Amino acid sequence: MRAPLRLLPLRLEDVVFEVGSRRIIRGISATLEAGSRTIVIGPNGAGKSVLLRLCHGLLKPTAGSINWHSPEIAGAPRRQAMVFQRPVMLRRSVLGNVIYALNVAAVPARQRQEQAMEALRKVGLTTLAGHAARVLSGGEQQRLALARVWALRPEVLFLDEPTASLDPGATHEIEKIIAALHAAGTKIVLVTHNLGQARRLGDEIWFLHQGQLVERAPTESFLRRPASPEAAQFLEGELPW
């Protein structure tokens, strides 16, 4: 069940974020549209993770504005979710972690168990449902983090380098789940360092450089013919061939 008013598009206007005297985001204006999978890439320190946290609402911009099409209501269950590079699991069972998220989202108690098991099934963790979450492997924990957000059926999902500390096998699993989440109707906004991942998962690229949105283009054309010299330089440095 989805709330009738949609969150997207998300409009960013002259967004600036500073910590002390350091300006991390230097005036970004853009609109995040529904549907497509948006990949945010850029060199270290470009402000990718900060931009994601600003959009998700974990940080407040120093200047400028970030507005959803229909604003989130304070105190109401969230309709957007985030998966972090290092997921934080509670000292509960795998199932308990998903049920906890449903509890916070005010899902009625009698539906939680079923919705949580359904989410675990989607990420292939049903056999581990009774295990303690914090002793799972990194890849399993990240799948659990995805189950936790899947159970919430968010309209928008932000992911901050979700596979950065995972091996290729686990990365593949995570990418499959992200693709399935998108197919189920969730807008994906993913920060990554991995150009291969950007190609596999992305419809469009936002290229960040020194706190600015330097280029925005469909994935293929960005990877083949970047328009800006910064992006061209970045791709040259990053490409393995």
Next chain:
Amino acid sequence: MNSIAQAGAQALHLMGVADPNLVGIVRLSLEVSLTSVTMACLVGLPLGAAIAVSEFPGKRAVIVVLNALMGLPPVVVGLFVYLMLSRAGPLGPLGILFTPTAMVIAQTILIAPLMAALSRQAVGDAWSEYREQLRSLGETKLGAAATLLWDLRFSLVTLIMAGFGRAASEVGAVIIVGGNIDGVTRVMTTTIALETSKGDLPLALGLGFILLAIVLALNASAYVIKETAQRHYG
């Protein structure tokens, strides 16, 4: 040396035959200290957790005061509670001075700041790890405090033991507000103090052994609980 050995033997005898006087004192000690620790936990743990996850002006000052209160001298707490409960004091009409209830009140006041300060520390450390995740899920501040207390439940066992150790081993507060009345408010520590000054070492030594054994056993079980839980839950 001989008299110490004799006293030790008599102490073991008292323990061996479960001397009713001795058993009564041990039971009252445990009742008073366990009740106090329970009350102190009910107040202190949520308070510490709430402080840890909240941002408010003067938070640092509150933390400094809370940490300082960990070192409250038991005799001062005893004196304060005595003044409150004495006939001329504001709570005098309750008529609970020199009863176990007064001892529980004094020990609760003594232990609650310790519980709050330690819980503030533990929850504060965890909060820096969990904050983004819990906020992302839409958890409220108070919800987060409760979630973190539950998540740290195995670490809190050690912390509660520290509180119990302080309650069971203090003598200053309970002797002032309890009065060390034989058969009514006499606990292990006050008996040890009294019997030693009287020169009756067997009872004092026997109680000393028991007090040590109880504290040791509780801490050993706390350690085992924590180890086992950590291996299981990570």
